Amino acid sequence: MRKVNYDGYMEKLRVKSLHLYTQWAASGNSSARSNKPREREEDVMLFLLDYLRWQKALDSGMIEKIGTRRYRWNG
Numbered sequence: 227m228r229k230v231n232y233d234g235y236m237e238k239l240r241v242k243s244l245h246l247y248t249q250w251a252a253s254g255n256s257s258a259r260s261n262k263p264r265e266r267e268e269d270v271m272l273f274l275l276d277y278l279r280w281q282k283a284l285d286s287g288m289i290e291k292i293g294t295r296r297y298r299w300n301g
Contacts, residue, residue, distance in 0.1 A: 283289040
């Protein structure tokens with residue numbers, strides 16, 4: 227089994243991450259997602275899907291309401 231120097235490994239990752247971030251920032255591209263607004267029907271459908279998923283989690287006990295705007299994840 228190969229031994230790895232953790233501090234050296236993390237330093238390499240930090241340098242690589244910084245390099246990738248600076249390239250991304252220099253390119254001027256904020257993100258690859260579209261700025262096109264959603265259609266009303268799609269927006270309503272996504273809201274309903276999210277609402278049903280939340281209610282299912284509450285009913286199954288995965289999420290527990292512990293107060294006003296406070297919940298506990300029991301996952």
